[in-house]
Amino acid sequence: MERLDEIPGIGRADAHVVIPEIGLDMSRFSTAGHLASWAQFVPGIKESAGRKKGSGATGHGEAYLARVLGEAAVAASKTNTFLCERYRRIARRRGKKKGIVAVGRSILIIIWHVLSHDEARFHDLGPDSTTTDSNPSAPSATTSASSKPSATRSPGAPAVPRRRLLG
Numbered sequence: 503m504e505r506l507d508e509i510p511g512i513g514r515a516d517a518h519v520v521i522p523e524i525g526l527d528m529s530r531f532s533t534a535g536h537l538a539s540w541a542q543f544v545p546g547i548k549e550s551a552g553r554k555k556g557s558g559a560t561g562h563g564e565a566y567l568a569r570v571l572g573e574a575a576v577a578a579s580k581t582n583t584f585l586c587e588r589y590r591r592i593a594r595r596r597g598k599k600k601g602i603v604a605v606g607r608s609i610l611i612i613i614w615h616v617l618s619h620d621e622a623r624f625h626d627l628g629p630d631s632t633t634t635d636s637n638p639s640a641p642s643a644t645t646s647a648s649s650k651p652s653a654t655r656s657p658g659a660p661a662v663p664r665r666r667l668l669g
Contacts, residue, residue: 503517503518503521505616505617505622505623505624506520506521506613506616506617508616508623508624509574509578509609509612509613509616509624510577510578510581510583510585510586511573511574511575511576511577511578511579511581511585511605511609512574512609512613513577516570516573516574519566519567519570520567520570520613523564523566523567523570524537524541524567524613524617526617528614528617528618529618531614531618533614534610534611534614534615535611537610537611537613537614538607538610538611541564541567541568541571541610542564542568543568543571543603543606543607543610544607567610568606571606571607571609571610572602572603572606574606574609575589575601575602575603575605575606575609576602578605578609579593579601579602579605585605585608585609588604588605588608589601589602589604589605592604592605612624
């Protein structure tokens with residue numbers, strides 16, 4: 503319980519629900535993805551011939567576990583942690599509900615790692631751990647591409663003189 507309490511969003515009351523639902527013996531789940539699949543906390547998209555079918559919902563998994571993970575994801579999204587930054591990035595692109603499900607899955611994977619290894623403890627990487635740029639003042643790849651001459655001419659730009667081939 504103490505190790506689960508270290509995870510952002512998971513409190514003692516949530517740990518009292520998570521432990522009976524998934525158990526303490528993680529040997530029955532070979533990987534964290536196996537636990538997420540068992541709990542039906544994986545994206546369910548069926549595609550045939552390039553057309554997506556179904557709602558993309560996670561399915562009918564453990565109702566109590568899904569409720570607790572959803573509440574934990576909402577609570578974690580209000581902290582200054584890695585999980586909060588993950589929620590913001592996903593919610594900005596795909597919406598709040600998908601962000602909550604994604605963070606809930608991340609919390610479930612963290613729970614698997616903490617429970618499967620006796621000495622494992624949760625250590626937050628911080629909200630800045632996802633940025634790979636070591637020098638924030640350096641131009642990014644998208645801005646350096648704009649410095650190259652364009653193949654098409656904008657209406658306000660003067661025409662670029664063509665080179666003559668001598669032959």
